[in-house]
Amino acid sequence: MSNATIISKTAVELSHSLSEKELSSQEVAQAYLEQIDRVDPQVHAFLHRDDDDFLAQANASDKRRAEGNTLGPLDGIPVAIKDVISVQGQPLTAASKILENYISPYDATVIRKLKDAGAVIGGRLNLDEFAMGSSTENSAYGPTRNPWDFNRVPGGSSGGSSAAVAAREAPLTLGSDTGGSIRQPASLCGVVGVKPTYGMVSRYGLAAFASSLDQIGPFSQTVEDAALLLETISGHDPLDSTSFPTEVPQYSAALRDPLTPCTLGLPKEFFGEGIDDEVRKAIDQTIEFYRSLGHKIVEISLPTTDLAVPVYYVIATAEASSNLARYDGIRYTSRSEQSENAINVYAKSRGEGFGEEVKRRCILGAYGLSSGYYDAYYLKAQKTRTLIREDFSRVFKEVDVILTPTAPTPAFKFGEKSNDPISMYLSDIFTISTNLAGLPALSVPCGFTNSGLPIGMQLIGQAFEESSLLSIAHAYDREHRFGCQSPNI
Amino acid sequence: MSESDPNPMDIDYVSNLARIELTKEEREKFQHQLGDVLQYFEKLKEVDVDGVEPTAHAFPRFNVWDEDQAKEPFSVKQAIQNAPQSRNSQIVVPKVVED
Structure with a gap:
């Protein structure tokens, strides 16, 4: 099988080929390494690779298979990781200079689960520093480029994770989503991205940005692949006290059940001004598709929609300013050589080690928490966050899922929003409220603009109802498979 | 701080609270940008939240206890492997107490 054929496959297809012995995990790993060598000088999705370790894991998977001890459908499948999730013995920079030399002393729970499932853990993927941004331009190690147009951003903050799947540098990747950081880049790169219900996936080993909002989630070409990865990483974890004690349904199996007719809500506040015409048109077509399958479409109202962005930036920056206090120049970060005493070692190390957006947000957060x-x-x-949650609770008495565009526009150009924080913050306007409400949501590719840029739709589900959310998304995705189209690079 | 007007933000005071040293250029740039962001936050002033309970977590959990069992901790080597300066299995810090 040619490398081009291998890397075009979905994770489910690769898994099938491995179990049919059409391919070895070694061959799969080699094909991806060659693709990364070929395209990553332009895409720059990866911050770090450890090819020897990668190939050794693939080799171990092949051995297990030969001995009849395969660990499951993900055994032998590469998964690349956003550089904010700990993998023992590997670097974790969070795309920040302050963690330039940091090596994780332990595995995140999601990584332990992937290793237990036999997945081949790949390189470290680029992001906006500490996951703060919507374009991956805030990386201290240079931006990632959108594989569909190198002059445009891949979205963010998990831009490396979305670009790597789109550029076929990995069949599966993990990202994290605090206000849209999985869904918005998935939309801009034309791949699937899922933010699970808050508490469904352990945050242990994820470098914290805003602890009440952060969730780890999967990127893939198809909803089917995302379901497979999500069911592997989900589940209660005693090491994360906010992780929710609930059973993890077999999402992949649920996708095979026939879908009963359901009700999709269109929030009128999400369909107002500011949406690109081509995005609007693509979303209208998805609505028509669901209607044609016999699902009911109703207009709903989420009146607190315009409050979500200000609420988010007050809460997320406050939590960030507390969480990032741990990067102190003392224990495990770089230390300023200019520091003279025990007090200014903090301010100088952080001043030198943090990039602009991180500084802005820590300062803003400290302000919002300060006396007075x-x-x-x-x-x-x-308190306003409570109103946003109540809005969703009310609406979910009438509908099963909510359908919206994932982002108001396709991928924007480098520099277009980087000097205007508010305009950048508004690119997450459709994704932020679900983090505040803790709900699961995903982005599925739903077409392309005339100039060939991907467009994504967002589906928002009820808390802990990932099964039905994924099933409804799959009903569209299996007929269209826009995420399986690859850019000409 | 509490007597002063929220706009403009006292950037020197707040950056000191956040323990982040800024360059002169950053100070000027942030003063302007954060002023705009605070302006944007003014929207929240209009919201009526009388009698509304704050949300800290979407699905709060209380009294999450761990089993009272001894676990293998990090070795000293693992614990200080990322320290910028270490000596004799300890992290070296700038001098805290004067001679």
Whole structure:
């Protein structure tokens, strides 16, 4: 089988080929390494690779298979990791200079689960520093380029994770989503991305940005692949006290059940001004498709929609300013050589080690938590967050899922929004509210613009109802498979 | 700080709270940009949240206890492997107490 054929396969197809002995995990790993060698000088999805370790894992998988001890459908399948999730013995920079030399002393729970499933853990993927951004331009190690148009951003913050799947440098990747950081880049790169319900996937070993919002989730070409990866990484973890004690359904099996007619809600606040015409048209076609399958489409209202972005930036920056206090120049980060005493070692190390957006957000967060402003900003935002949750609870009495565009526009150009924080923040306007409400949501590719840029639709589900969310998404995806189209690079 | 107007933000005071040293250029740029962001946050002022409970977590869990069992901790080597300066299995820090 040619390398081009291998890398074009979905994870489910690769798994099938491995079990049929048409391919070895070694061959799969080699094919991806060659593709990374070929395209990554342009795409720049990877910050670090350890090819020897990668091939050794593939070899171990082949051995298990030969001995009849295969660990499951992911055994031998490569999964590349956003550089914010700990893999023992591998670097974790969070795309920040302050963690330039950091090596993880332990595995994140999601990584332990992947290793237990036999997955071949691949390289470290680029992101906006500490997952703060929507374009991957905030990486201290240079931006990732969108494989569909190298002049455009891949989205962010998990831009390396989305670009790697789109450029066929990995069949599966993991990212993290705090306000849209999985779904928005998935949409901009034309791949599938899932943010699970808050508490469904352990955050142990994820470098924290905003702990009440962060979730790890999968990227893939198809919804079927995402279901397979999600069921592997989900589940209660005693090491994360916010992880929810609930059973993990077999999502892949649920996809094979016939879909009963359901009700899809279109929030009128998401379909107002500011949506690109071609995005609008593609979303209208997906709506028509669901209607043609016999599902009911209703208009709904989420009146707190325009409050989500300000609430998010008050809460997320406050949590970030607390979480990032651990990068202190003392224990495990780089230390400023200019520091003279025990006090300015902090400010100087952080001043040198953090990039602009991280500094902006830590300062903003400290302000919102500071004496005299706490009630007006942080507490007010937390109360408004309750109103946003209540909006969703009310709507979910009428509908099964909510359908929206994932992002208002296709991929934008480098530099277009990087000097205007608010305009950058607004590129997450459709994704942010689900993190505040803790709900599961995903982005599925639903077409291309005339100039060939991918477009994504977002489906938002009820808490812990990933099964039905994925099934409804799969009903569209298996007929269209836009994520299986690859850019000409 | 509480007596002053929220706009403009006292960037020197807040960056000190955040323990981040800024360059002169950053200070000027952030002053302007964060002023715009605070302006944008003004939207929240109009929201009526009388009697509304704050949300800290979407699905809060309380009293999450761990089994009272001894576990294998990091070795000293693992614990300090990433320290910028270490000596004799300890992290070296700048001098805290004057001679």
